Amino acid sequence: MxxxxxxxxxxxxxxxxxxxxxxxxxxxxxxxxxxxxxxxxxxxxxxxxxxxxxxxxxxxxxxxxxxxxxxxxxxxxxxxxxxxxxxxxxxxxxxxxxxxxxxxxxxxxxxxxxxxxxxxxxxxxxxxxxxxxxxxxxDASGQFLITTDQTGEFKWATPQAYQLLHQADLSESWLKEKLSEALEGFFSSRFNKDKNIQIHQSSKTIELAYIGQDTKNNHLFRIIDLELTQEQPILQAAFQLTVREAEVLTWLAKGKSNADIALILSVSPNTINAHLAQIFKKLNVENRTSAAIVAINKIRKATL
Missing domain, CATH: 3.40.50.2300 (Response regulator)
Structure with missing residues (x-):
C-alpha cells in the first residue's frame, strides 16, 4: 500500500x-x-x-x-x-x-x-x-432503469429514469410508498413477465418493461415513455430528421436544456449543439425557442 x-x-x-x-x-x-x-x-x-x-x-x-x-x-x-x-x-x-x-x-x-x-x-x-x-x-449508460426488491419495493433508479418519472408526476416518495402496489400483479405467479406494466399518473402513462434480476435478486425494469415513442416518429417523418435528431427535438419540445438532453441521451453537450444546428436548418428556424414551437405544433396537430 x-x-x-x-x-x-x-x-x-x-x-x-x-x-x-x-x-x-x-x-x-x-x-x-x-x-x-x-x-x-x-x-x-x-x-x-x-x-x-x-x-x-x-x-x-x-x-x-x-x-x-x-x-x-x-x-x-x-x-x-x-x-x-x-x-x-x-x-x-x-x-x-x-x-x-x-x-x-x-x-x-x-x-x-x-x-x-x-x-x-x-x-x-x-x-x-x-x-x-x-x-x-x-447510470452512465443513459438508460431509463429502475430496480425493486423481490416484493416490488423501490431500490434505486438511474438519473435519466428520475427525470422521466418526474415528468410523469411520480416523485421519489411515490416510488417508495406506491410502486409496490402498482407492481403487485407482476409478482403474482400467474403474471406474464414478458408483458409490460402500465402506470397511469395524471395525464401521462408510462410502461415498465421487465429486464431480469441482478446478482442480489433485485428486479430490473426499463421505463418506456409512451408519448416519446409516438412523438419521435412524427417529427422524424415531418422534417426528414435522423433518429437522433428526432430524439433531440422531442426533448427540446419538452423544455429540456442542452445539458439535460446530453445527460438523457448520454452524449456530450457539443454533440447536442451539432444536432441542433442540423435541426435548425431542416426546420428553417434560427434558435431553440422557434424549433420547440414548431415541434410542439406539429405534434399537437398530428395527435388531435
Missing part, C-alpha cells in the same frame, strides 16, 4: 473493551482505518456525517441492540449498500436469521478469528465495489 492510498473505513459497533482492542489491532495491521461506536445510538450519530465502507456490528448491546441498530442504519440511503457483518457469541439459527433479516450480510462467531474476519471483510468490500461499479455503469 502506497503512503497516499486511501484506506477503507471500518465502523466497529461494540460495547466490549476486550473485543474492541483485539479487533482494532487486527484491522490496523490489515491497513484499515477504524472508527468505534460503543452503542447503537452512537453509531447512528456517526453515520449522519461519515459513510463507512463496511460495518462490524455486535448483536448484543445495552439499550438499542445490534439488530435494531442495523435496521436503523439500513434506512439511511447512504448506507443502503454498505455491508454490515454481525459479530456475536449467539449461534442459534433464530439469531442468525434475525441478523440477516435486519440487513446484515454476514455473521462471524465470537471470539473472532482474526484471519477469517479480514478475509470476510475483504470479500464483502470487493463485492460492494463491484455492485457500485455496476450501478455507475448503468
Amino acid at each position: 502506497t503512503p497516499h492510498a486511501q484506506k477503507d473505513l471500518v465502523l466497529v459497533v461494540d460495547d466490549s473493551p476486550g473485543s474492541l482492542g483485539m479487533i482494532n489491532d487486527t484491522l490496523d495491521e490489515a491497513g484499515l482505518t477504524v472508527l468505534v461506536a460503543l452503542e447503537g445510538a452512537q453509531a447512528l450519530n456517526i453515520t449522519q456525517s461519515i459513510t463507512p465502507d463496511i460495518i462490524l456490528m455486535d448483536a448484543i448491546m445495552p439499550g438499542m441492540d445490534g439488530f435494531d441498530t442495523c435496521r436503523h442504519l439500513k434506512s439511511n440511503a447512504n448506507l443502503e449498500h454498505t455491508p454490515i457483518i454481525f459479530m456475536t457469541g449467539l449461534s442459534d439459527t433464530e439469531s442468525i436469521i434475525k441478523g440477516f433479516n435486519a440487513g446484515g450480510i454476514d455473521y462471524v462467531q465470537k471470539p473472532v478469528n482474526s484471519s477469517e474476519l479480514i478475509a470476510r471483510i475483504k470479500a464483502h468490500l470487493n463485492n460492494a465495489r463491484l455492485t457500485q461499479s455496476a450501478r455507475m455503469a448503468l
Whole structure:
C-alpha cells in the first residue's frame, strides 16, 4: 500500500473493551482505518456525517441492540449498500436469521478469528465495489432503469429514469410508498413477465418493461415513455430528421436544456449543439425557442 492510498473505513459497533482492542489491532495491521461506536445510538450519530465502507456490528448491546441498530442504519440511503457483518457469541439459527433479516450480510462467531474476519471483510468490500461499479455503469449508460426488491419495493433508479418519472408526476416518495402496489400483479405467479406494466399518473402513462434480476435478486425494469415513442416518429417523418435528431427535438419540445438532453441521451453537450444546428436548418428556424414551437405544433396537430 502506497503512503497516499486511501484506506477503507471500518465502523466497529461494540460495547466490549476486550473485543474492541483485539479487533482494532487486527484491522490496523490489515491497513484499515477504524472508527468505534460503543452503542447503537452512537453509531447512528456517526453515520449522519461519515459513510463507512463496511460495518462490524455486535448483536448484543445495552439499550438499542445490534439488530435494531442495523435496521436503523439500513434506512439511511447512504448506507443502503454498505455491508454490515454481525459479530456475536449467539449461534442459534433464530439469531442468525434475525441478523440477516435486519440487513446484515454476514455473521462471524465470537471470539473472532482474526484471519477469517479480514478475509470476510475483504470479500464483502470487493463485492460492494463491484455492485457500485455496476450501478455507475448503468447510470452512465443513459438508460431509463429502475430496480425493486423481490416484493416490488423501490431500490434505486438511474438519473435519466428520475427525470422521466418526474415528468410523469411520480416523485421519489411515490416510488417508495406506491410502486409496490402498482407492481403487485407482476409478482403474482400467474403474471406474464414478458408483458409490460402500465402506470397511469395524471395525464401521462408510462410502461415498465421487465429486464431480469441482478446478482442480489433485485428486479430490473426499463421505463418506456409512451408519448416519446409516438412523438419521435412524427417529427422524424415531418422534417426528414435522423433518429437522433428526432430524439433531440422531442426533448427540446419538452423544455429540456442542452445539458439535460446530453445527460438523457448520454452524449456530450457539443454533440447536442451539432444536432441542433442540423435541426435548425431542416426546420428553417434560427434558435431553440422557434424549433420547440414548431415541434410542439406539429405534434399537437398530428395527435388531435
